[in-house]
Amino acid sequence: MLYTLTYTNDGIPEGADGFTKFWFIKIRPECKRKPGHLGIIAHEQVHIQQFWLNPLWHILMYGRNKKYTIACEVEAYKMQLLYYPYSESKAGYISEDFAPSISRKTGVPAAEIVKMFGNL
Ligand SMILES: [Zn+2]
Numbered sequence: 001m002l003y004t005l006t007y008t009n010d011g012i013p014e015g016a017d018g019f020t021k022f023w024f025i026k027i028r029p030e031c032k033r034k035p036g037h038l039g040i041i042a043h044e045q046v047h048i049q050q051f052w053l054n055p056l057w058h059i060l061m062y063g064r065n066k067k068y069t070i071a072c073e074v075e076a077y078k079m080q081l082l083y084y085p086y087s088e089s090k091a092g093y094i095s096e097d098f099a100p101s102i103s104r105k106t107g108v109p110a111a112e113i114v115k116m117f118g119n120l
Contacts (some may be wrong), residue, residue, distance in 0.1 A: 039083030047075040
């Protein structure tokens with residue numbers, strides 16, 4: 001999988017730790033010190049895979065089509081969760097962090113998005 005990873009604050013939306021466009025991943029430098037650092041990278045790598053699966057489709061649909069965007073984000077956050085310590089509450093991350101983040105992006109209520117994560 002081809003991608004370029006850069007640590008920078010440039011071009012990353014407010015409130016986000018990372019951002020991916022085409023095959024470029026940008027991660028905030030302060031994330032290197034966070035325990036979930038590798039999870040953030042894994043999340044962005046999923047978006048790279050989604051891009052390379054069908055580049056034109058992904059460019060056209062991501063951010064424009066709610067259903068597609070939610071499916072992409074749920075897949076990426078599920079991967080990210082694999083990097084969190086077992087002692088942490090996965091349900092807590094989903095309901096307090098991940099679902100609200102997807103909700104802000106898509107306008108779909110967070111409670112509906114939580115259901116899409118299923119039982120982890
Ligand atoms: Zn994402």
